[in-house]
Amino acid sequence: MNRILILFAHPALEKSRVQRRLLKAAEAIEDITIHDLYETYPDFMIDVPAEQSLLLEHDLILFQHPLYWYSCPSLLKEWQDLVLEYGFAYGREGDALKGKTLGSIISSGGSRMSYSNEGRNHYSMKQLLQPFDQTARLCGMDYLPPFAVHRTHDMHESVIDEHSEHYRQILWRLQRGLPSKEETNSLEYLNDWAAE
Amino acid sequence: MESSLLQAFIFLAAGVIAVPIASRLGLGSVLGYLIAGALIGPSVLGFLNDAESLMHFSEFGVVMMLFLIGLELKPSLLWRMRMPILGLGGLQMALTTGVITGIAYFFGQPWQTALAIGLILALSSTALALQILGEKKLMNAASGKSSFAVLLFQDIAVIPIIAILPLLAVINPNDHTGPHAESHESASLIAHLPGFQQALIIIFAVSILVLVGRFLSRPLFRYITESKLRELFTATALMMVMGIALLMDMVGLSPALGAFIAGVVLADSEYRHELEANIDPFKALLLGLFFISVGASIDFDLISTEPLLLGQIVFGLITIKFFILLGLAKLFKIPGGGKYWFSFALAQGGEFGFVLLSSSLEGRILPKETIDILTATIAISMVMTPLLILLNEKLIIPRFKEAKVTGPEADEIMEEQDSPVIIAGFGRYGQIVGRLLFANDIPVTILDHNAAHIERLRSFGYTVFYGDTARSDLLHTAGADKAKILIVTVDDREKAIEIVKMAKHSFPHLEIHARAYDALHYHALKAAGADYIERELFLSSLKMGEKSLKALGMRAFHARRQALQFAEHDQRTTDRLGKHLNDNKRYISEARQAQEEVLKILRRDKWTNRTTEDHAWDSTGHK
Ligand SMILES: Cc1cc2nc3c(=O)[nH]c(=O)nc-3n(C[C@H](O)[C@H](O)[C@H](O)COP(=O)(O)O)c2cc1C
Secondary structure: OOOEEEEEOOOOHHHOOHHHHHHHHHHOOOOEEEEEHHHHOOOOOOOHHHHHHHHHOOOEEEEEEEOEOOEOOHHHHHHHHHHOOEOOOEOOOOOOOOOOEEEEEEEOOOOOOOOOOOOOOOOOHHHHOHHHHHHHHHOOOEEOOOEEEOOOOOOOHHHHHHHHHHHHHHHHHHHHOOOOHHHHHHOOOHHHOOOO | OHHHHHHHHHHHHHHHHHHHHHHHOOOOHHHHHHHHHHHHOOOOOOOOOOHHHHHHHHOHHHHHHHHHHHHHOOHHHHHHOHHHHHHHHHHHHHHHHHHHHHHHHHOOOOHHHHHHHHHHHHOOOHHHHHHHHHHOOOOOOHHHHHHHHHHHHHHHHHHHHHHHHHHHOOOOOOOOOOOOOOOOOOOOOOOOOOHHHHHHHHHHHHHHHHHHHHHHHHHHHHHHHHOOOHHHHHHHHHHHHHHHHHHHHHOOOOHHHHHHHHHHHHHHOOOHHHHHHHHHHHHHHHHHHHHHHHHHOOOHHHHHHOHHHHHHHHHHHHHHHHHHHHHHHHHOOOOOOHHHHHHHHHOOOOHHHHHHHHHHHHOOOOOHHHHHHHHHHHHHHHHHHHHHHHHHHHHHHHHHHHHHHHOOOOOOOOOOOOOOEEEEOOOHHHHHHHHHHHHOOOOEEEEEOOHHHHHHHHHOOOOEEEOOOOOHHHHHHOOOOOOOEEEEOOOOHHHHHHHHHHHHHHOOOOEEEEEEOOHHHHHHHHHHOOOEEEEOOHHHHHHHHHHHHHHOOOOHHHHHHHHHHHHHHHHHHHHHHHHHOOOHHHHHHHHHHHHHHHHHHHHOOHHHHOOOHHHHHOOOOOO
8 A cells, every 4th residue: 555645735724725625635534644844844944854754654745735836835845955855865875765656736726727838827737847747757756647626716615625525535546556657647637537 | 187197298208308319319218218207306307206106106017027028938948047047146146135235234234234235235127127138139149138037036036035124124123013014005915824824825826827827818818809809908918917916916926026927828828929019018108107217216315415425335336236247147158248238237226126125114124314325326226227238338349349350269361262252141041142152163252250150150061251241351351352242141131231331332343242131121232232132031932922822723834923923023113112212101102002003913914814816826817
């Protein structure tokens, strides 16, 4: 079974509608480690050794966060800058993460349609997430297509709940098996990962 | 009614006029009261003619004072003081009584009279000494504690002295007007009983006091506080102290001692502070009255007819007491200038002396002329005390400090230092600053002026130099010429300001970082020229508040931001208020306004309240 670690980053969870519920859904599954970064490091003083050993104990690492300026909230960036050290995650002898998998769980204000070359956000989600993709690649990890909840601002509660339930099911499946290479390459979104 | 109102008005007016003047002149409040008393007394202006009955009344201030002192002393603390009380106090009484008795005998008094005089004059003035030491903030220093021990022993000793005084009557041994001369108007109800019964009753009375204090006072106070009437609590507190005084009087104990015991019993009570706050103003007023009455009882007629005799006696009394006290202070190792504070503070006759003298008059133990002279002696010696204290403070104590700085045990810096950082004051605050710098391999020169403290730091491996940082030559040797930063972390507020001023003046290139006690001190340091100031408890309290918000369920990051935002606003407010230090009204109104602002700011935190702005990423837009 794949050991899943969710690195969760939301600077204002008390105001969140979507991420809050996605998180709840994840909590409902056994044997998933949820690590709430903003709650653990309100001073941004990240405990690097603790974070690294946490990574070692898991196979699938998921960055879960709202999309802020086409990227992640700043603490998760800080986390990358400090934890993915030379000699640990990359470089000579930096192979601690080799063979593991990285994925992104994202909510965004913009609609799915707007994330296309013709849309207002001009690039597709997969294109915008290339820095994460390449980060994974440098660390010898695979990068999954993103799971995304779009157009959050006027989303009805019941729709959020549907997405959350979907997320729960996907997590449950990921525990038991990852998408194949072909699926990973062809899928725009993990949301569309077809059930066998 | 009218005349008593007038009297009260005159007392208060005298105090209100004289005391601030005396304090301004650096003479202390006690001397102010004494002078006011002398002025309105029968010999000068003649406003106040019955000083004696006023004194009887205002002696109650001493009772309250001891009650308050008792409140500060937990039984365990008292028990730890048993050595100084019995040893120091006992020796003081024994030696002083012995020497004065000997001298009186030498000058031809019968031995009984001589002994009576010795006992009466050996007592010092609790009211005076404690008031003065309190004003000088010495009550917790060795000198204050030792003084207190001696005075407590004296208060206890008054009881047997009252008992044996009648046995010393020589004037007319057959004419016992009463069975027992009494210290106060109310005759002891149990004086006619045989000794062991008296003892039993006294023990019984004290046990009642302790038991009531232990078990009944709490429900009583709770009941009273639940009524939510503030004045009722005050009334209860006063009633209690008066009740104790009456009870003690009834069994022939000193009311002051009884009040003290009651205070100790209540020292653990949760109502302690409330009691203190309620009784303190009465105590202060009554003590003031007491000092006024002492001033008023000075018999200027007697002084003008017998100036030489009185002068000699007063001089003799003070000298004898002073040197005995000084000897004892050395024996009991009171450190430094404390010896002198102790010896000067107690080198006078006391209020219990007046009490004993008046009972000697009633009991015909001493001849009237002797009593008059002794009364005048005690009063004058009390008036002299604040003056002597003043001399001590101005002449002896400074020399003492000087001697200490250049003394052999002082480890002043010998060769010039060249660290980039100088820390002045290496207590709890300075140590944290220093440790952070050490951890970053930054050499630091440390100065402190507490020798004992330095010894301890040494044992932890710190190199700390002894010295008063406010001296520019010392700071120069510490390397202030080459240093970049001077960090002033001394806990003495005035000293900190002094150091900053001096450093700014003598070493203008230094960047000065200073620890402030509170906002006012912050402004004072700023005015003195400090470059960076941190209020000492601010960050710690802020963190505590942040953690409490989090404990109540707020997200850690939100709590952090709220705290930081609060801090920023508070800093701005502090700076803004600093402009209105001289305008109290404005200061308060600005402070209030700032309070409202902070609420608004914290409630509309931009970071957490954005709900609408994000829609911009939605290509379909919104209505
Ligand atoms: C600072 C900030 C930046 C944002 N940047 C983007 C963005 O680049 N693209 C986008 O589609 N939505 C953006 N949004 C909208 C958020 O992604 C959206 O509100 C969030 O995912 C909703 O999830 P929540 O309810 O859990 O907060 C941004 C929101 C904020 C506050």
